[in-house]
Amino acid sequence: MAAPVNHFKQALKEGQRQIGCWCTFGEAITTELMGTAGFDWLVVDGEHAPNDIRSIRDQLVALATSSAEPVVRVPIGEAWLIKQVLDAGAQTVLVPMVETADQAAELVRACHYPPHGTRGVGATGARATRFGAVQNYIPTADAQICILLQVENRKGIENLDEILALEGIDGIFIGPSDLSTDMGHEGNSAHPEVRAVIADAISRIKAAGKAPGILGVTDEATQAYADMGAQFLAVGIDVLLLAQGARALAAKWR
Numbered sequence: 001m002a003a004p005v006n007h008f009k010q011a012l013k014e015g016q017r018q019i020g021c022w023c024t025f026g027e028a029i030t031t032e033l034m035g036t037a038g039f040d041w042l043v044v045d046g047e048h049a050p051n052d053i054r055s056i057r058d059q060l061v062a063l064a065t066s067s068a069e070p071v072v073r074v075p076i077g078e079a080w081l082i083k084q085v086l087d088a089g090a091q092t093v094l095v096p097m098v099e100t101a102d103q104a105a106e107l108v109r110a111c112h113y114p115p116h117g118t119r120g121v122g123a124t125g126a127r128a129t130r131f132g133a134v135q136n137y138i139p140t141a142d143a144q145i146c147i148l149l150q151v152e153n154r155k156g157i158e159n160l161d162e163i164l165a166l167e168g169i170d171g172i173f174i175g176p177s178d179l180s181t182d183m184g185h186e187g188n189s190a191h192p193e194v195r196a197v198i199a200d201a202i203s204r205i206k207a208a209g210k211a212p213g214i215l216g217v218t219d220e221a222t223q224a225y226a227d228m229g230a231q232f233l234a235v236g237i238d239v240l241l242l243a244q245g246a247r248a249l250a251a252k253w254r
Contacts, residue, residue: 001133001135002137002140003091003134003137003140003141003143004134004144005144006069006091006146008040008069008091008092008146008232009091009092009170011040012146012171012231013170015231016231017231017233018040018231018232019234019235020039020040020041020043020071020232020233020235021042021235021237021238022043022234022236022238023042023043023044023049023059023238024048024049024238025049025239026050026051027059028055028058028059028062029062030238031044031062032059032062032066034238035062035065035066035067036066038067040067040068041068041069041092042063042066042068042070042071043071043073043234044056044059044060044070044073044090045073046072046073046074046075046085047073047075047076047096053084056072056085056088056090057089060072060088060089060090061127069091070091070092071092071093071094071148072090072092072093073093073094073095073096074093074096076095076097077095077103077106077110079118082095082110082111083110083122086111086119086123086128086141087122087123087126088126088128089126089127091144091145091146092145092146092148093111093145093147093148094148094149094150094173095107095147095149095150096152097150097152097153097178098149098150098151098156098163099155100155100156100159100163101159101163101165101166104149104163104169107149108147108166108167108168111142111145111147111168112168113142116142121138123138123141128141146171147169147170147171148169148170148171148172148213149169149171149172150173150175151163151201152175152176152177152182153178153179153182154179154182154183157179157197157201160172160201164204164208164210165208170211171205171210171213172201172211172212173213173232174202174212175215176189176194176198176214176221177189179198189221190220190221195224198214198228199228202214202225202228202229203228203229206229206231211231211232212229212230212232213231213233213234214230214233215233215234215235216233216234216235217236217237217240222235
């Protein structure tokens with residue numbers, strides 16, 4: 001038995017647009033609920049949400065029967081963290097704050113087994129292999145790992161072409177909030193200067209044969225990013241959906 005097919009990776013390779021959403025509650029039950037909504041992919045956020053490896057694992061379990069593919073965002077690009085989420089069963093990893101090609105190359109290596117990478121060969125008793133049931137996991141795992149890197153500041157944009165030249169990267173995610181703040185616009189990702197940089201980056205990512213991704217939290221922003229050609233497009237955050245819906249409902253009936 002081989003490693004499971006990563007349908008999200010396959011869809012990106014085929015050029016299909018994938019619509020996703022962020023999961024930030026850190027709870028398996030809410031992520032399971034999000035898995036019934038019809039999204040193509042869902043981010044289990046380890047950077048800004050209250051998650052650890054156990055809660056990430058529990059959310060991967062909660063999405064096991066969902067058609068939504070889980071994307072695990074690690075809090076930082078460290079090999080030991082990547083190793084843990086891969087052994088927990090993640091097949092798509094999103095790494096924030098990537099600034100250089102050297103950093104990107106090390107992240108690619110962290111996701112692959114030797115001799116092409118540095119991932120520790122210890123998944124035999126882990127969830128990734130269904131606790132040893134997937135006997136051919138090690139020779140087949142690398143081909144199903146989807147590596148997404150976040151470029152979200154001026155340094156990353158400056159080095160984008162060098163990053164894109166690397167093999168093993170499936171997609172580049174532009175972080176509009178961090179990028180706009182680093183550009184001096186304090187989170188105003190709608191600023192024309194920021195939008196121009198984002199549009200140029202998406203164009204360059206597509207030209208390099210990689211998938212461009214981004215998050216929009218308003219209809220206007222999401223449509224703008226879609227028009228720019230974003231391929232894996234996140235259209236919301238679960239906690240904002242609840243907060244906005246609850247406040248609107250309270251205001252309507254008070």
